[in-house]
Structures are given as C-alpha cells and as structure tokens.
Amino acid sequence: MSDSTEAATTASSAKPRPPGPRLSARDLLNVAVFAVIFLVANWAIAMLGIISPVVWLMVTPLQIVVGAIPFMLFLTRVRRLGAVSLFGVVIALFYLLAGNSPLSSAVIAALGVVADLICQAGKYRSKWASIWAYTAFGMGFFTPxxxxxxxxxxxxxxxxxxxxxxxxxxxxxxxxxxxxxxxxAVAIAIFGFAGGLIGSATLRKHFARAGLA
Amino acid sequence: MPAQRVDPPAGRADRGGGALRRHARLDPRAKILLVVIVSLAVMSPDGLIFTPAALALGVGLALVESAWRRAAALAGLGGVMWIGGWLAPLWLPGPLVLVTALACQFSIRFVASVGVAAHLVATTSPTGMSAALRAVHAPRAIAVTLAVMLRFFPVVAGEAAAVVDAMRLGGLARAGGLGRHPIRALERFAVPMVAASLRASEDLSASAILRGLGSRRRPTAMTPPRFGPADLAAGLVLAALAVLSLELRPLT
Structure with missing residues (x-):
C-alpha cells in the first residue's frame, strides 16, 4: 500500500514526460479523424460546383480555404514529428485511389513532410509555423x-x-x-496562406471557446 | 495456435446477407488491388478507353452487394457525363458547352474510379481492412490510420450531409449567397461539420483504444484474409473488360 502510494506521489510530482519518438494510438486516431474531415470537406465543396458554372470556377479556392480549418485544428493536437507527414501520406493514398495520378499523389505526400518540418521548426506551437505549413500543404491543389x-x-x-x-x-x-x-501556382499559394489565416482565426473564434482547440 | 476461421457476426461486413453476396465477397486485398488497377487505368493518358468498362464494373459490384441506389447513381452520372461530354458539343456548339464538355470528360474518370472505390469502402469492415493491411506487411501507422479512416468516413459524411441539409432549409446553400459571402458560407458549413464530427470521434476513439487499436502487439483476426474463387472470378472479369476495352478502342 505504502509502495503504491509512494509510486503514485512520485509519478504525480514528476515533470510531464516529453512525447516519445513513435506515434501513439491517439496520434494515429487524430490523423485518421482529421484526414477524413479534410477529405469530406473537400468533397462537399466540390459538389457545390454542381449548383452553377459560376460556383464551379470558385471551387478550388474554396476547397483550399475550407481545408485549412480541419488542418489547423489538427495541428493544435500534434506533438510529434511524423503525424503531419502521415496525414499527407494517407491523403495522397486516398487521392490515388480516387483516380489522382501517382506523381500528384507522391508530391502531396512530400508536401506533407515539408509541412511537418515547418511545424517542427515552430515546435508544433507556433501559429505562424502552422500557417506556413498549410501554405506548403495547400500547394497539393496545384499537383494536377x-x-x-x-x-x-x-x-x-x-x-x-x-x-x-x-x-x-x-x-x-x-x-x-x-x-x-x-x-x-502563386495564386494557390496565396489562397493557402489566406486559408491558414482564416483557419487560425476560426480556431480562435469558435473551437478554442468550445474547448476543441 | 493458429487462428480459427469463424463466420463474422451479422454486421457491417455481412449486412444484407444472401447466398450470392456471401459467395461473391472479395478478399479486402483483392478489393484494394482492384481499386488501384482501375484508378491507374482510367487516369492514364488513354484512360477514357477503360472508363466505360470501369463504370460497368462499379455498377456490377454495386448490384452484387444489392446497393441499388449506388448502382443507379453511377449509371445515371455516367450517362449524364457522356451526354455532357460527347453529345452536347455536337448539338450545341459554343465555348461554355465546350468547357462543360471538357469538365465532363475529365470528371467521368473520377466517377468510374470512385464507383469501384465505393465498393471497397461499403463492404470492408475496419477490422477486415486492418487484417488485410497487416497481411501485406503495411507499416503499423498506415494500417491503423487507414482502418480508422474507413470507420470514420460514414460518420463524417453523415454529419456533412446533415449540415448541408440544415443550410438548405435555412436558405443558406444558395449559389448567390456563396458568391457574395464565400467566407461566411464556408464558416457556416465547416464549423458545425468539424465540431459535430469531433464530438462523434471522441467516443469512437475512446472505444477503439479500449479495444486495443494501435497496440504494439500483433492482433489475431477472427476472419483472416484469404483469397477465394470470388477473387479469381473478379480477376477474370477485370481481364475480360480490359481486353474488351482495347478491342472496342476505335468506338471509344
């Protein structure tokens, strides 16, 4: 009894352990959940193109901007190198299954790695690193x-x-x-940056208040 | 001790029942391979040659699993895109029709590959997918993530559809509103969709972790993936459709 109490006291007084190098089950679940939200949001916006040709022309910029919201929210839950890269890989795999070319899919996966490195440079807590990471990842819309x-x-x-x-x-x-x-390409980068800013503002306005960010 | 093969309980992987569907059930690895082959074929430079066959395959798979609505939607979308992409420019020449035709000719390939991918998503349980990916020695991170994604797709798609329905009811899903206030329209769509999906994901994540998802130990599968006669038949049908497409190349 005393041993267990001592162990519990030691554990509670110890500093929080830094995250290990391997992705935990919680990290993998976060990647899966946000990748699905990202894909469904993109698909739903693509479907809006059916309304009229005017909307059809606006679809890609809208997709870039709306994709920023789940991506920026995802980054608030990332602590380890590899999660954003994995996000890029699974998004690329799904695009490949949906008919994207292997080259485009490979570039999307590579952009995920770039975004991960940018986030790591900001220690996964920098707002501007997150915005630049999304700007890099948003370039995936140029891959076609x-x-x-x-x-x-x-x-x-x-x-x-x-x-x-x-x-x-x-x-x-x-x-x-x-x-x-x-x-x-420059326009897509600008939309990606604007998407990052809008996504960041949306987190502050809605999700932080609700305790989701 | 080798894992015994046990018939799965009535659930997602077995929904609908029926002797034909039980015998026509493909191995998840065969389904993944089918989707990859079809996607690569239809998106290749000469992919339009294979697109009618891929559409027929998607409709056929939907019929085998009694997904009547999907079969009708695939056939209908394919027909509309064929009219928009090939017949409309002949009837009504003009720049707008030509742009629409180009969009239809491009989109019909996506419809074909998504039709076959929909079969994979609809008929593969997350555990089945996880076991299949383990069987092909996929890295743990990718295998677990893809299996969980398969589980979350219907949840998030349901939440997105509910938000779009609510926007329609409130008169917020109009093209005019989207054109005038795109950011506001996006906010009205994305914020409730993401929030509702995250709330649903919390429960599902807790449940998945309790069931040992992502564990370092290699789990055993109740229904280990095994190739069977249905996979052979699917391979033969695929080969026949490919040959037919090449033979009918002058027509397409």
Whole structure:
C-alpha cells in the first residue's frame, strides 16, 4: 500500500514526460479523424460546383480555404514529428485511389513532410509555423498541373485532348503557358496562406471557446 | 495456435446477407488491388478507353452487394457525363458547352474510379481492412490510420450531409449567397461539420483504444484474409473488360 502510494506521489510530482519518438494510438486516431474531415470537406465543396458554372470556377479556392480549418485544428493536437507527414501520406493514398495520378499523389505526400518540418521548426506551437505549413500543404491543389511542366507534349497527346480537336488543343496550348501556370501556382499559394489565416482565426473564434482547440 | 476461421457476426461486413453476396465477397486485398488497377487505368493518358468498362464494373459490384441506389447513381452520372461530354458539343456548339464538355470528360474518370472505390469502402469492415493491411506487411501507422479512416468516413459524411441539409432549409446553400459571402458560407458549413464530427470521434476513439487499436502487439483476426474463387472470378472479369476495352478502342 505504502509502495503504491509512494509510486503514485512520485509519478504525480514528476515533470510531464516529453512525447516519445513513435506515434501513439491517439496520434494515429487524430490523423485518421482529421484526414477524413479534410477529405469530406473537400468533397462537399466540390459538389457545390454542381449548383452553377459560376460556383464551379470558385471551387478550388474554396476547397483550399475550407481545408485549412480541419488542418489547423489538427495541428493544435500534434506533438510529434511524423503525424503531419502521415496525414499527407494517407491523403495522397486516398487521392490515388480516387483516380489522382501517382506523381500528384507522391508530391502531396512530400508536401506533407515539408509541412511537418515547418511545424517542427515552430515546435508544433507556433501559429505562424502552422500557417506556413498549410501554405506548403495547400500547394497539393496545384499537383494536377505538374505534368504540364514535366512533359507538355504527352499531356496534350492524351485521348481527352485529342477528342477536343486540333484547334482546341492548339488554343489550350497557347493559353496554358508557363507564366500563366506559374501565376496559378502563386495564386494557390496565396489562397493557402489566406486559408491558414482564416483557419487560425476560426480556431480562435469558435473551437478554442468550445474547448476543441 | 493458429487462428480459427469463424463466420463474422451479422454486421457491417455481412449486412444484407444472401447466398450470392456471401459467395461473391472479395478478399479486402483483392478489393484494394482492384481499386488501384482501375484508378491507374482510367487516369492514364488513354484512360477514357477503360472508363466505360470501369463504370460497368462499379455498377456490377454495386448490384452484387444489392446497393441499388449506388448502382443507379453511377449509371445515371455516367450517362449524364457522356451526354455532357460527347453529345452536347455536337448539338450545341459554343465555348461554355465546350468547357462543360471538357469538365465532363475529365470528371467521368473520377466517377468510374470512385464507383469501384465505393465498393471497397461499403463492404470492408475496419477490422477486415486492418487484417488485410497487416497481411501485406503495411507499416503499423498506415494500417491503423487507414482502418480508422474507413470507420470514420460514414460518420463524417453523415454529419456533412446533415449540415448541408440544415443550410438548405435555412436558405443558406444558395449559389448567390456563396458568391457574395464565400467566407461566411464556408464558416457556416465547416464549423458545425468539424465540431459535430469531433464530438462523434471522441467516443469512437475512446472505444477503439479500449479495444486495443494501435497496440504494439500483433492482433489475431477472427476472419483472416484469404483469397477465394470470388477473387479469381473478379480477376477474370477485370481481364475480360480490359481486353474488351482495347478491342472496342476505335468506338471509344
């Protein structure tokens, strides 16, 4: 009895143990829960595109911004290196299963690692590190355009483009120039940064008050 | 002691029952492989050749598991996208129709691959998925996370649908409102959806940890994954559909 009391006293007076290197079951559950929320939120926003063509044009920026809310909330629960990388890997795997190209999926997983390293630089407690981490991870929305940089001819030689006719392909080839695509990448980065700011403000406004952040 | 094969209790993996469905049940590893092959095929540069076959496969799998609504939705969506992507530009030439046609031609591939992936999600229990991933020696972190994700998908999708329904009832899900106040509209959707999902996840997480999820010890499975005649039949159907797609290439 006295031994157990002493042990309990020692345990309660000891400093909180720093998190170990391996991800715990709670970490894995957090990754799974927030990855599902991230995917469902993105899918729900994509479905809004059915309402009208005007909304369809707005879908990608909206997806970037809405994805920031679960991502920023997820970062408030991360303590170990590897959780954000795992988040990127499972998101990439689901996109791969949903028909994304292997290259795009690999880049999304790599962006997860980059985001993880940024968060670690901020010791997983820095608001700005979290915002920059989401800016990096949000670049995953640019991955469908990467083949245009790598092998432009092969991209336009696909049956989808061929079926649109030579004139259409020529017009698209002239339109989707490297400066335009670079501008698109910058726009996605800006939306990612704005999403990080909005996500951070949403945490403060709603989730911190409710005790969820 | 080797784990004995025991028939699973009536539950998610066995819902609906029926002799045909019991015999047509695929091994989770075969289902994962099927989804990966179909996704890679339809998203390849010449993926449109395989898209009708992938759509037919998705509809066929939905029919085998008696998911009538999914079968009808897949067939309907495929039909609408075929009309929008190929017939509409012939009837109504114009820039907007052409952009819509391009979007339909791109989206029909996603519909096809998501149709086959939906079979995996709907018919695989988290424990079955976990056992299958262990059997292929997937890293513990990925195996546990994917199994839990499979469990959470219906919960979070249900919460998202409830929030969208509530927004519709309140007149907040209109295109005009979204265009005028996108941030406010997003906030109204995302905040309740995330909060409700997190509340549901707390209970499920506690339950999962109590059941030993994420434990360092290798758990035994009540129904160890095993390949059977259904997997062979699925492989043959897949091969036949691939050959048929290549033969009918001039038509597609």
């Amino acid at each position: 355009f990467i083949p245009l940089f790598i092998d432009r001819e092969a991209y336009f030689a696909t049956s989808t483009w061929e079926s649109m006719g030579a004139d259409y392909v020529e017009a698209a080839d002239k339109l989707l120039t490297t400066p335009l695509l670079s501008g698109l």
